[in-house]
Amino acid sequence: MPKRGKNYKAAVASFDKTALHEVDEALKIAVEASKAKFDETVEVHIKLGVDGRHADQQVRGAIVLPHGTGKTKKVLVFAKGPKAAEAEAAGADYVGAEELAQKIQTENWFDFDVVVATPDMMGVVGRLGKILGPKGLMPNPKSGTVTMDVTKALQEIKAGKVEYRLDKTNIIHTPIGKVSFGAEKLTDNFNALLEAVVKAKPAAAKGQYLRSVTVASTMGPGVKVNPAIIQF
Numbered sequence: 398m399p400k401r402g403k404n405y406k407a408a409v410a411s412f413d414k415t416a417l418h419e420v421d422e423a424l425k426i427a428v429e430a431s432k433a434k435f436d437e438t439v440e441v442h443i444k445l446g447v448d449g450r451h452a453d454q455q456v457r458g459a460i461v462l463p464h465g466t467g468k469t470k471k472v473l474v475f476a477k478g479p480k481a482a483e484a485e486a487a488g489a490d491y492v493g494a495e496e497l498a499q500k501i502q503t504e505n506w507f508d509f510d511v512v513v514a515t516p517d518m519m520g521v522v523g524r525l526g527k528i529l530g531p532k533g534l535m536p537n538p539k540s541g542t543v544t545m546d547v548t549k550a551l552q553e554i555k556a557g558k559v560e561y562r563l564d565k566t567n568i569i570h571t572p573i574g575k576v577s578f579g580a581e582k583l584t585d586n587f588n589a590l591l592e593a594v595v596k597a598k599p600a601a602a603k604g605q606y607l608r609s610v611t612v613a614s615t616m617g618p619g620v621k622v623n624p625a626i627i628q629f
Contacts, residue, residue, distance in 0.1 A: 417623035420587055423612050425580040430617040436467070437576045437614035439583055442568055443594060444608040449563040453601040456569065457562040459540040460593040462586040465557025467575035468510075472554055473497065474547055475514040475522050475536075484513075487551040495521055501528060509534075513542045513550045533562075561594060569594065576614055587612070591627055 412426050424439070431437045447454040473491040474484035475498070484492045491497065491509060498521050500506045512529060514522045514536040522529075522536060529535040536542040540560045544550050561571045573586040591610070598606050607624035 412620070414618065414621075417621050417625075419626065420622055421580055421584045423620045423622045424583045424587065426620045427612045427614055427617060428576050428580050428583070430620070431576040431614040433614075433616045437616055438467070438572050439574055439576060439578075439612060439614050440570055440572050441587060441590060442570050442609075442611045442613070442619070443561075443591070444566075444568050444610075445563065445594075445602075446605045446608050447563070447567055447599060447602045449565070449567050451601065454599045455563065456594065456597050456599065457537070457539050457560075458593055458597050459542075459553075459558055459560045460589055461553050462557045462559060462573060463589055464574060464578060464582040464586055466559060466572055467578065468572075470510040470554055471508065472511045472513060472551055473509040474551070475512070475518040476547060477515075477518065480515050480545070480547055484547045484551065487548040488555060489513075489547070489551055494518060498522065498525055501525055507532070507534075511542065511554050512536050513544070513547060513554070515545055515547065516543055519543060533560075559590070561590065573612075583612075595627070 412430070418426065427439055445456060447456060449455055471490040474489040475494060476484050476492060477494050481492050502525065512522070512534050526535060541550055541553065559571050561569045563569060571590055573590055574583050595606070607627055610622040610624050610627065611619040612622060613619040
């Protein structure tokens with residue numbers, strides 16, 4: 398266990414860590430518990446009652462948050478010809494094809510946050526699966542990052558689109574903004590994300606779907622949200 402600093406200990410002591418809170422109350426506590434000297438990111442951690450090892454119980458998608466994420470994302474687009482020109486015009490940070498795949502493979506280059514690809518480029522991008530996959534950067538149709546409409550994809554990503562997906566323990570970890578947003582804007586973003594996750598509930602999922610929901614800033618303690626009150 399890492400040693401916790403005095404700011405963290407003071408934040409933990411300021412509220413009941415075992416209590417289940419209303420959404421806005423939980424986010425207010427998370428904001429007030431943020432003591433770092435930088436603008437911390439606020440994340441939501443959602444434990445789902447599914448088994449992601451089964452294809453029919455996977456939960457994955459993307460949502461444009463009402464107030465964005467507070468972070469400007471660098472986007473790499475794999476495209477050729479007119480679609481490459483379209484991507485450049487739409488504000489892509491990097492556009493290319495085989496030469497960019499080669500740069501990633503040989504130079505361990507990762508100066509980007511999101512990868513978008515047109516369907517015809519997936520033969521090239523597919524060869525990068527073992528490199529991009531573990532970093533969560535592999536383009537996927539479900540998250541809107543494999544598409545012919547690169548303009549729309551870039552506009553949504555730049556506007557604050559976030560992807561949500563299960564990890565190996567059936568938990569979703571997704572940023573919903575910065576501490577500086579304040580509890581009200583964070584609540585709007587939280588509700589947009591949770592609504593999307595609830596609507597993505599697999600038909601094969603049985604029993605309680607939202608097992609636990611926690612919000613926390615980068616350096617702050619987790620604050621529990623009462624999952625029973627989350628309904629859309």
